[in-house]
Amino acid sequence: MNAGELDLLLVEDNQDDVDLALHALQRAKVANRIFVVRDGEEALDFLFCRGKYADRSFDRPPKLVLLDLKLPKVNGMEVLKLVKSDLRTKTIPIVIMTSSKEERDLVASYNLGANSYIQKPVDFEQFRETVKSVGLYWLVINQPPVVEDSHTLAGESHDHH
Amino acid sequence: MPHGFCYRWDPRIVWLHVISDSLIALSYYCIPIILVYFIRKNRDLPFNRIFWMFGTFILACGTTHLMEIWNVWHGSYLLAGIIKALTAAVSVLTAAMLIPLVPKAMALRDRTHLQEMNRNLEREIAECKRLDAPIEGPLRHRVTGSFIGAMLLTIFIGFSSWRSVRLAADDADWVAHTYAVLDTIELLSKHVIEAETSARAFALSGQNPLLAHYENARGAIAQDEDALRRLTGDNPNQQRRLNVIEAQIRAALEFAEIIVAQRRRSLRAPSTDEIPRTESLMNAVDATGQEMKAEEIRLLSQRTQSATVGRRLTRFIIILGPLVGVSLLALARLAVNREMDAGARARTQISTLNAELEQRVQQRTAALQSEVAERKQAEERLAGQAEELTRQADELAGSRQALEAQALTLRSVLDSMAEGLVAADERGKFVIWNTAAERILGMGATNLPSRDWTQHYGLFLPDTVTPFPNDRLPMILAIQGEASTSEMFVRNNAITTGAWIEASGSPRKDKDGLLCGGVVAFRDISQRKADERQILKLNDELETRIMERTAQLEAANKELESFSYSVSHDLRAPLRHVGGFSQMLMEEFGPTLEPGARHYLDRIQSGTQKMGLLVDELLNLARVGRHALHRQPTSLTPIVGEVLAILQPECEGRQVEWVIAELPAVECDPVLVKQVFQNLLANALKFTRPRARAVIEVSHREEHGQPVFMVRDNGVGFSMKYVDKLFGVFQRLHQAQDFEGTGIGLATVQRIVQKHGGRVWAEGELDKGAAFYFTLGFGKQAESKTNGATAGGQS
Numbered sequence: 001m002n003a004g005e006l007d008l009l010l011v012e013d014n015q016d017d018v019d020l021a022l023h024a025l026q027r028a029k030v031a032n033r034i035f036v037v038r039d040g041e042e043a044l045d046f047l048f049c050r051g052k053y054a055d056r057s058f059d060r061p062p063k064l065v066l067l068d069l070k071l072p073k074v075n076g077m078e079v080l081k082l083v084k085s086d087l088r089t090k091t092i093p094i095v096i097m098t099s100s101k102e103e104r105d106l107v108a109s110y111n112l113g114a115n116s117y118i119q120k121p122v123d124f125e126q127f128r129e130t131v132k133s134v135g136l137y138w139l140v141i142n143q144p145p146v147v148e149d150s151h152t153l154a155g156e157s158h159d160h161h
Numbered sequence: 162m163p164h165g166f167c168y169r170w171d172p173r174i175v176w177l178h179v180i181s182d183s184l185i186a187l188s189y190y191c192i193p194i195i196l197v198y199f200i201r202k203n204r205d206l207p208f209n210r211i212f213w214m215f216g217t218f219i220l221a222c223g224t225t226h227l228m229e230i231w232n233v234w235h236g237s238y239l240l241a242g243i244i245k246a247l248t249a250a251v252s253v254l255t256a257a258m259l260i261p262l263v264p265k266a267m268a269l270r271d272r273t274h275l276q277e278m279n280r281n282l283e284r285e286i287a288e289c290k291r292l293d294a295p296i297e298g299p300l301r302h303r304v305t306g307s308f309i310g311a312m313l314l315t316i317f318i319g320f321s322s323w324r325s326v327r328l329a330a331d332d333a334d335w336v337a338h339t340y341a342v343l344d345t346i347e348l349l350s351k352h353v354i355e356a357e358t359s360a361r362a363f364a365l366s367g368q369n370p371l372l373a374h375y376e377n378a379r380g381a382i383a384q385d386e387d388a389l390r391r392l393t394g395d396n397p398n399q400q401r402r403l404n405v406i407e408a409q410i411r412a413a414l415e416f417a418e419i420i421v422a423q424r425r426r427s428l429r430a431p432s433t434d435e436i437p438r439t440e441s442l443m444n445a446v447d448a449t450g451q452e453m454k455a456e457e458i459r460l461l462s463q464r465t466q467s468a469t470v471g472r473r474l475t476r477f478i479i480i481l482g483p484l485v486g487v488s489l490l491a492l493a494r495l496a497v498n499r500e501m502d503a504g505a506r507a508r509t510q511i512s513t514l515n516a517e518l519e520q521r522v523q524q525r526t527a528a529l530q531s532e533v534a535e536r537k538q539a540e541e542r543l544a545g546q547a548e549e550l551t552r553q554a555d556e557l558a559g560s561r562q563a564l565e566a567q568a569l570t571l572r573s574v575l576d577s578m579a580e581g582l583v584a585a586d587e588r589g590k591f592v593i594w595n596t597a598a599e600r601i602l603g604m605g606a607t608n609l610p611s612r613d614w615t616q617h618y619g620l621f622l623p624d625t626v627t628p629f630p631n632d633r634l635p636m637i638l639a640i641q642g643e644a645s646t647s648e649m650f651v652r653n654n655a656i657t658t659g660a661w662i663e664a665s666g667s668p669r670k671d672k673d674g675l676l677c678g679g680v681v682a683f684r685d686i687s688q689r690k691a692d693e694r695q696i697l698k699l700n701d702e703l704e705t706r707i708m709e710r711t712a713q714l715e716a717a718n719k720e721l722e723s724f725s726y727s728v729s730h731d732l733r734a735p736l737r738h739v740g741g742f743s744q745m746l747m748e749e750f751g752p753t754l755e756p757g758a759r760h761y762l763d764r765i766q767s768g769t770q771k772m773g774l775l776v777d778e779l780l781n782l783a784r785v786g787r788h789a790l791h792r793q794p795t796s797l798t799p800i801v802g803e804v805l806a807i808l809q810p811e812c813e814g815r816q817v818e819w820v821i822a823e824l825p826a827v828e829c830d831p832v833l834v835k836q837v838f839q840n841l842l843a844n845a846l847k848f849t850r851p852r853a854r855a856v857i858e859v860s861h862r863e864e865h866g867q868p869v870f871m872v873r874d875n876g877v878g879f880s881m882k883y884v885d886k887l888f889g890v891f892q893r894l895h896q897a898q899d900f901e902g903t904g905i906g907l908a909t910v911q912r913i914v915q916k917h918g919g920r921v922w923a924e925g926e927l928d929k930g931a932a933f934y935f936t937l938g939f940g941k942q943a944e945s946k947t948n949g950a951t952a953g954g955q956s
Contacts, residue, residue, distance in 0.1 A: 016738040023745060099733045101780065122733055122773035124741035 007031040007139055009062040011043040011079065013071055017120075021066070021097075024128045030135030035062070040074025043067070044082060047089050061092045064138040067114075069098040069105060077108060084113030091145050093138055164232045170470050175233060176477065182226040189223025192216075211262060214255040221248035307493030311486045318482030321474070332464060339461040342392045342399075343454055349385035350450045352378050353410055357443055360417030364424045375421065382410060396460075399453060406449040413442040579684065581662075584669060585636055586678040593680070601662060601685050603655025611637055619653030635666025639679025642668045648686070661690040718786075725783040732776050740769040778905040785833060785912050792917075795831045797824035797838075797870075801859055804838045811846055815855065822860040825868055829937045833913045840906040841872040841933050847900055848876035848931065864936075873932040879925040887923050910935070 008031045012018050018036055025031050037043045045051035047065070049058055065083075069076035076096065083089045095116040096109045109117050118134060121127050168174040193216035200212050225248050228241040356378035363371040386407055393399035416439060575582055581598030583606070585591045591606035599605050607617050612631050614620070620629040629649050631637060638645045644667040652659035664683035671677040743765045751759060801821055842857065849855030858873040877895070879887070888911040895902075910933075914921040918938025925931035 014734065016742075017734065020738065020741040020745075023741075099737070101777075120733075120737060122737045122740060122776075123770065124737070124744040127737065127741060 006035055006060070006062045007033040007064070008035070008135070009043070009046060009065045010034060010036045011040070011065065011067045011071065011076065012036065013038050013068065017068070020124070020127065021131060024131035025135055027128065028132035028135050030132065030139050031064075039072040040076060040079045043071075043079050044074060047079075047083055047092065048086070058088045061089070063093070063144060064135075065092055065094045066097045066134075067094050069096060069100060069109075077105075077112065080109060080112045080114055093142070093144070095134055095138065097134075163234050163236050164229075165234060165467075165470070168233070170466050172470055172473050175470065176474075179230050179233060182229045186223045186226040186230070189219050189226065192219045211255070211258055214251070214258055218248075218251045218255045221251050224248070307489050307496070311489040311493075314482055314486045314489065318478055318486070321478040321482070332467065335464040336461060338392065339457050339464070342389070342457045345385055345389045345392060346450050346453050346457075349382060349389060349406075349410075350447060352381040352385055353413060353446055354443065356382060357413060357417055357439060360421050361439065364420040367424055372421065375417070379414060382414070386410070393453075396456075399456060402449060402453050402456070406446060406453070409442065409446045409449055413439070413446055416442060581683045582680065583636070584678060584680040585640065587640060587676060589636075589640060592678070598683070601660065601683065602651060603653055611640075617653075619651055619656070621650040621652065623648055623650060625650045625652070625659065635664045635683075636679050636681045639666035639668050639681060640676070642676050644668065660685055661687045721783055721786060725780050733773070736769050736773050736776065740766060740773070743769070775903050775905075778903050778909070781836075782905055782909045782912060785836070785909055785916070788830075788833065788916075790833070790916055791830050792828045793831065794826050795829050795834065796826040797834065800831060800835050801838055801842075804835060804842055807839065808842055808846060811843070815850070816853065817846065817849070817855040817857060820856065820858040820860075822858075824859070824861055824870070827868060827937055829917055833916065834937070837910050837913050837935065838872070840910050844906060844933075845872060845874035845876065845931075847902070848878075848895075849874050850900075851877060867936055869934050869936050871932055871934050873930065875930040878927050878929045878931050879923075880927050881925060884923060884925070888921065 008025070010018065010021060012021065022034065022036075025034060035046070037046055043065075046053045046056065047061075049056040067076045067079060071079070076098070080094055080096070083092060083094060090113065093115040094113075095118060096105075096114045097118045097120060098105065099120050101119050106117050115138075116134070118130060121130060165175055168178065196212055196216045196219075200209060221244070224244050225241070228237070228244055231237060232241055356375055359371050359375035359378055362368075363375060386403075389403055390400070393403060575593065575595035576597075578595055578597050581601040582593060582595045583591055583598050584593035589611040590608070594606035602618050604618065607614070609617050611634075614634060614636075615629050615631050620634070621627060622629055629647075633645075633647070635645045635647055644665075646663065646665040648661065648663050650659055651662055662683045663686045664681050666679055666681040668676055669678045669680050743762050747754075747759065747762050747766075751762075754762075798821070801824065805819065805821075838859075842859075845857045846855070849857065852875055856875045859871070860873075861868045861870045863869075888907045889904075911921050914935045914937070919936040921933065921935040923931060923933050
């Protein structure tokens with residue numbers, strides 16, 4: 001997979017969830033280039049172009065990151081915090097997608113700069129609808145900042161869903 | 162050797178010593194007797210022991226002087242030495258004991274002075290007593306003592322006389338003896354000369370009568386020698402001399418015998434050269450004889466002198482003894498006479514005093530009698546005046562009685578008061594002080610100046626230790642025209658445990674409206690204070706318990722939180738997977754599946770949906786439990802409107818009449834109250850499903866100043882015997898196939914209402930419908946809009 005043409009980074013440790021999400025995204029036909037990482041550390045390596053992803057470039061970030069909160073090694077909240085506090089990565093849209101309906105998780109996520117917070121619905125049909133809507137919005141409708149200017153845009157606010 | 166030899170038996174010297182020693186001894190013996198008497202009479206005398214030592218010391222000194230007298234005639238120097246040694250020991254001991262006593266004795270002067278005064282007083286008392294007791298014991302003792310002294314003296318005189326006579330007789334015997342010895346020596350000497358002369362005459366003449374004379378003389382010499390030996394048996398010196406003279410006589414007689422024998426043999430006269438030899442022999446005999454005589458004469462003169470002294474002493478004692486005896490008796494007589502005179506004087510004095518007393522009693526009696534008579538007259542006069550006064554008094558009594566009755570009423574009112582009441586004039590002198598005041602303060606009114614009141618009554622500020630400032634006392638302020646109320650703490654000798662009082666003072670004004678003092682009323686508020694303290698204590702305890710309970714609850718909440726978090730994450734995820742994959746299976750392989758398999762997949766899907774609902778509602782219940790209550794004035798009508806909008810889909814295809822009254826605005830948490838209405842209205846909608854026309858009513862009423870909200874429907878209702886189970890979690894009164902549900906909705910309603918401090922209850926009847934009521938606790942009503950208008954129904 002060509003990292004340079006990436007549409008979406010899925011950060012999810014549970015294989016079932018990965019399968020369901022991929023199924024939903026494919027049916028929605030909104031993202032063709034999807035990359036999956038299984039824990040927070042790998043996600044950080046990927047986003048910060050280091051470790052086994054050292055050959056990646058900050059110039060070609062994913063258009064969207066779907067981030068689960070409950071992750072091995074480094075949890076989703078920590079990933080969110082590091083990504084959103086670094087000038088090189090803070091413009092990457094991050095949507096929290098989690099089973100948690102906890103209000104404190106929700107508030108904490110927005111405080112750390114999450115672009116959206118979605119609770120995975122139990123009902124599969126609804127789940128599919130949600131994934132479809134998210135993909136459509138962030139990958140198709142939303143206008144991302146010009147990559148070359150990403151540094152100059154630091155400090156500007158972003159749309160929250 | 163007796164000491165008399167030292168005095169050369171000179172009578173003057175001997176008697177000078179004897180009399181002086183006697184007097185010294187007598188005096189010495191008298192002193193300890195007086196001392197002992199003195200100590201026995203003064204048991205409290207200080208340094209008692211030193212007096213005993215003094216007594217012993219003086220007694221010992223007296224004894225040495227007695228020994229001196231004894232030793233004039235007897236040489237018991239060893240005994241005298243021992244007595245002197247004892248005396249010395251006692252003297253040293255006494256002196257040693259005396260040294261440390263000197264400073265004490267100096268310090269004693271004051272006390273001694275006091276005792277001296279005491280003794281003077283006693284003497285005076287004794288003098289007085291003596292008048293009443295003319296002849297007393299001491300006199301008898303003194304007279305008896307004098308007689309005993311006289312008797313002892315007489316016995317001593319008798320003994321001395323007897324002894325003197327005996328000594329005189331002994332002396333005479335000794336003189337006679339000496340003369341006998343002298344005579345015998347003279348005789349011996351004469352007989353020796355006679356024998357020698359006869360022997361020489363015979364030798365010259367040869368006449369036989371001379372020889373016979375010689376023989377006789379020799380016989381006489383032997384007799385004389387025997388006699389002399391017997392007489393001087395007690396004198397070894399004379400015996401020695403006797404031996405010498407006997408040897409000399411024997412030598413002379415042997416020579417004479419030789420001359421006589423030569424004459425008898427040769428019948429011729431002896432040669433003249435033998436004469437000197439005879440003479441030298443005779444001279445030796447004579448010299449020894451003279452020596453013996455001289456010795457005897459010396460002895461004689463010695464004995465004669467001693468006899469003379471003895472006789473003179475006897476004479477002295479015989480003359481002096483009776484004189485002393487007579488003087489003692491005379492002294493005794495004198496004492497008796499003096500005492501008898503004193504007795505007589507005392508008796509005379511007593512009778513004089515008695516007579517005086519008698520006279521005085523008579524005078525007094527007479528005076529009293531006249532006095533009584535005078536008094537009687539005076540009484541009669543007084544009686545007259547009294548009658549007059551009584552009349553005047555009666556008049557006064559009428560007006561006074563009225564006044565007294567008034568005062569009495571006032572007094573009884575004051576005394577029956579539970580409050581202490583005191584009043585003072587403008588100078589701070591108390592004029593009223595009722596019994597309650599005395600009881601509360603523990604003491605009555607004081608005459609002390611006002612600046613001493615605080616200290617006198619023990620008044621303190623509420624900190625119970627700082628004295629109450631005098632110038633802030635309610636009474637002082639009242640006298641100055643200022644009304645005040647103070648709490649103070651009282652603690653004094655009468656109220657040792659202390660008491661709290663509340664005192665109110667106000668100024669007193671006379672009829673012209675001028676300040677004339679103050680009045681203060683006060684009451685014991687100790688009980689109230691104690692109650693307050695108790696309440697504070699209980700509050701503190703309650704506070705502590707609340708804090709403990711809060712901590713417990715917070716811990717429980719934390720647990721619940723982590724539980725719900727875990728449920729939301731861990732339970733929901735697999736549920737989603739089951740649902741998702743079964744859906745995918747149905748979609749992708751549905752057409753190829755057997756109808757039975759599709760049915761099972763449907764069951765799996767509905768099961769996961771049901772479980773998802775259950776999990777969500779359980780989480781909701783838990784969230785309600787720990788949801789912080791945010792009360793705010795909330796208008797309930799719009800909230801009900803929002804709920805109706807949410808429920809709209811479920812009304813599709815049904816005829817439902819909503820009767821919604823205008824609800825008041827109340828203090829509550831809108832998010833939670835919305836859930837209450839949502840649950841109740843959803844329930845109403847659900848259980849009216851069998852009805853062709855559902856009627857659901859929302860209204861409220863005032864009860865105990867609090868709004869009670871009601872949601873009523875005409876649905877299937879319930880039996881009141883299960884009403885208790887209605888609000889329990891998972892409790893359901895209907896079968897699942899009739900009415901879907903989790904059994905958590907009403908539990909959530911109850912949780913929310915209780916969180917508001919309110920109450921929820923239900924009324925129902927099977928097949929007739931149900932009504933749910935709830936209140937929202939003490940949250941104040943923001944708006945009292947009690948409009949009973951009903952909202953239009955909709956289907």
